[in-house]
Amino acid sequence: MQGSIAKPPSKLATVLRVTSGNFLEMFDFFLYGFYASYIAKAFFPSGNEYASLMLTFATFGAGFLMRPVGAVILGSYIDRIGRSKGLVLTLAIMAIGTVLIAFVPSYDSIGILAPFLVLIGRLLQGFSAGVELGGVSVYLSEMATPGRKGFYVSWQSASQQAAIMAAAIIGYGLNQVLAPEQIHDWGWRVPFFIGCLIVPVIFVIRRSLQETDEFLARKHHPTFKEIVLSIAMNWRLVLAGMMMVVMTTVSFYLITVYTPTYGRNVLKLDGADSLLLTFCVGLSNFFWLPVMGALSDKVGRRPLLLAFTILPILTAYPMLNWLVNDISFQNMLIAELWLSFMYASYNAAALVALTEVMPPQVRTVGFSLAYSLATALFGGFTPLISTWLIEVTGDKAAPGLWMAGAAFCGLISVLMLYRRDGVTMRAWAKA
Template identity: 55%
Template sequence: MPAIPTPPDPHSSGPADTGALAGPAPGRRRLPIADAVRASCGNTLEMYDFMVFGYYAAAIGRAFFPASGGAATSLLLSFATFGAGFLMRPLGAVVLGSYVDRIGVRRGLMLTLSLMAVGTLVLALMPGYATLGLVSPVLVLAARLLQGFSAGVELGSTSVYLGAIAPPGRKGLFVSFQSASQQLAVMAAAALGGLVSALLTPAQMAAWGWRVPLLAGCAIVPLLFVLRRSLGEADAAPARHATAGAVLRDLLRHRGIAARGAALVCMTTVSFYLITAYTPSFGRAELHLSAGTSLLVTFCVGLSNLVWLPVSGALSDRVGRRPIMLATALLMALTAFPLMEWLAAAPSFGRLLAALLWLSALYGFYNGAMIVFLTEYVPREVRTSGFSVAYSLATCVGGFTPAICTLLIRRTGDVAMPGAWLTAAALVSLAGILAARGPHPAATANPAAP
């Protein structure tokens, strides 16, 4: 998918350029920071639903995936359904990417928000297996696939949009808003989940209490629509009318860049879903800590991420993206498994908090530099779709992190195995950094960025 085109100059009859945003119309000034908030709000809803699903995976598993293998099997099936949505992201990146090319990025962001809202509503209201039988888990899986399909282009469109509206020399900071907005969802889901857990009994939580945070997410959808409807018209004149086949052919021509981009994203997706979506279940099922303790740690992780992401984005504008990425990926590879062994040796609130805050700092610094690097590395003619496909391919792996960690612990009996999985992801990203000699010559849209 091409770069976001520039709206036509109101005083010119000529065609608009592509790849950058035009200035505001006379008499009307738009603040880039306001459009950045509006563009990022859809990421908040998407991640909120993902977090609630991860936090209450055990209850969702009992409701929709009862299994003869007991609670462990139900939990694994629930996490597998959580991960299944990510398998649709590459398809969404290509199919929705070509469609958004035709209707424009602003309208495309409205479409992806609508699809995500439908998926959240289905999960919140769907009767359980005891009422509908096999129809229930099938429809829940379909809702997750729909959300994954829409998310396939959501992140790419938002990241490229933020890069296009960034003032000179602040591209890293602005693009970091995409990931930072997701941390608000982590914190909101953890805070609301903790409140509901404190007010309801365990039996009520298992029966219906887990639906309350999902219904709360549905309630904020109208506000998100209002915010996105007022988004600046960065896409008034789409650069081309690409079909899905044309987008796919372009991506195949740049398949090496897409593969290296996926390697870059690998550590981001694995570490994020490990320290957020997996933490509540890991704390309860493996470390035998209380639900409130695990959710409190998750809230602190979201707050930590929210701090480090823009710090890293702004720092990358000054010192460059690659030094930050190399340092944090190397530290992750060296420390993840020993840290998890230390935690598993004597589980406690303090140790869980300390371990995850360290991993959060490494994730935040890496991702804050990596996202903007990827927007610069992908060639201009396939910037949004290329970014989306690279990111989506990595989430096909990272999204299964809760399921993979659960399976690894079951097979080995070693509670520290999530650290080994995270180490492997860091090594993949290190290889991607060394292979990506970017930015791509045709990709840099902000000359002030390093």
Template identity: 60%
Template sequence: MVSSVERREKVKSIFIVSSGNFLEMYDFMVFGYYAKAIGETFFPTSNEFASLLLSLMTFGAGFLMRPVGAVVLGAYIDRHGRRKGLLLTLALMGLGTLSIACMPGYAQIGLVAPFLVLIGRLVQGLSAGVEVGGVSVYLSEIATKGNRGFYVSWQSASQQIAVVFAALIGLVLNAMLPIEQINAWGWRIPFFIGSALIPFLFIIRRLLQETAEFEAQKVRPTASQVFASVGRNLPTIVLGALMAEMTTVFFYMITAYTPTYGSSVLDLSPTSAMLVTLCVGLSNFALLPIMGALSDRVGRQPLLITCALLAIVSGYPALSWLAAQPSFGRLLAVELWLALIYAGYNGAMIVYLTEVMPPRVRTAGFSLAYSLATAIFGGFTPALATYLIAATDNPAMPGAWLSAAATISLLATLLLSRGAAKRAAAGIA
């Protein structure tokens, strides 16, 4: 039994370790919400679609650095500890957020502006590459017996607080400023708010204690040993990345892309689209710990398979129904349905990914798998969705991408589970 004192300490640790995770997701959400305004500021063209696409491609470019951060910073964390690594990632994330908040636009400094914005995104992506993995591994290592899914689910739940917070700021801005002023300069306000939170988040993360499991490791791998182990476990990492594809695609579709999709594609008001995003964040925050706990009771695989099948059969039909007669009610219903599928899948997937990685390179292996999924699939989902709609003149086409991602993840889950079962039968850790 866990004493009340131990329980309070674990709750405190969950809050502290998730704080930086909040900043990472807040930064990406704000960029996604104001992609159109950012495009007009840094990538002005005579074609509104081209400007938006360049902005979304820059949003996705940050994800290309995630695999690099996963390996390099993941090796640092596996060598020097979870606490030191998570402090470093927070500092890099803060730098990325501050850079875009203060960056002059194209009209002021020309081509230097989009170049520096891209650099800021790459730095942010480097740190984010290991943030999710570092937090997830930390939570898995402090979890009480039989509750690992519940504990690890708070990594994703903390991201939903960022979604809600960013959406609330967006709603306030929409109420206080006309759209012309938001597009001109108001979009910077959320980035300045995120920058102002950095000192507070850094102070509380310094209170983080190292995990007992890491401290118990008598031999800690060097960077070269981590890289070699990652190479040996590459098939598992690749399958893990494909298994994580559905999570990353769904997440960025129902959060970062929703305001742009609702206003630019469905012609709903920006306030309506932002309100839907707020509801999605609240729904995910409530559902993720429930689904994580459910995976502790029924197992990871049943949830993964069930949710993937639901995504395959309902992705395109749901968006077709929405596109046939766009409205606030339909957008809310579709997004909440997709959020339910996402929460069920993610609640089992994140913890399962920590369980299939070798302990000595758990952070690097997990982070690389998740970062590959985000870099290749999730981060470019808003840009890909925009392209698919323009290429086919069909506003429901993002639903086909959701179903395709779920199909790939389902196959990867089955292969990864079979491999894990074979290793367990052979007694291989």
């Protein structure tokens, strides 16, 4: 009697397995942004609230500086050893950073060691995240049904929106059952503890990932030296890819991580309202990402990328200016949903485009390096820059200018990467 042949996992099961690590990454990142003011008082005490918040967001941004390092080191590992093994490694490193931030005692308990350990946790998370998004996007693009890459790759970002919604629900629940003093003292740590409990589950799920057929079909897997040389030879692709991602990463951190702080500290909305707004933004993103990813499969990447760089240039600042002149929960919801629509529509086309323009032999490291450079230099510091812009200009709508500038970078990159004759910069790639 012959043994039965194991049935390959469904596409849905594979998508869930590969995007699970993204869920954890964004769950923790969002928590840091929402509880920034509490973290500032716990680890970065200062007589000046603005200074404490700036130190907190600087530490948040410092993690992004490790992303390019992780992109090159871990990205080359994934391109050389395999997609599935690399994604398990990134999850392990990310988990260590999450545990550190959750359990570090306050400044009052251990002094200067507290902010130092928080910084180490952020650096480890940044090192891992430098390739997490790229590794997942490449995996999804290589396992996608032909002609549907945009739809499949969009679920990488959609999984992050699910994490944002989950974190917002937990935060909203804490606001309902705990007094403000309890949240300030210890309650803000509870969601981080929950994130630690999720880690073992995700680790088991991700260990079952199978290698992609496209990677297994390759006869040559480049060495670390070959990968670095190839990236150096294709620096124009990396630069153009980085400019493309600036719009994605700036707008994402503006409408998700920074929104709770913006609503509570700048617009003086209730903390629970800020969380509800963020949940609505996550839900909007979750809807639009796969819809627009599928649309990019039908009409092409270039039309969507052009449309949704021009729209933010024209409307991002006017929308926030309208909001700050008539502050209310309803108006902020309208403004955030509009920014969400522009972000999700652009991102759905941009990420799959980045997997397509990179040479296959360095696809993960090329994608990850372009994305991590954009995040490290621009997106990751969006909360910090937004806080600074409002302080120096006195204009509460100033973050809209930052988003418009990011959209302009995206527009230039689209014109560089996609010619009217249909030729992409990928044609210039050097082996």
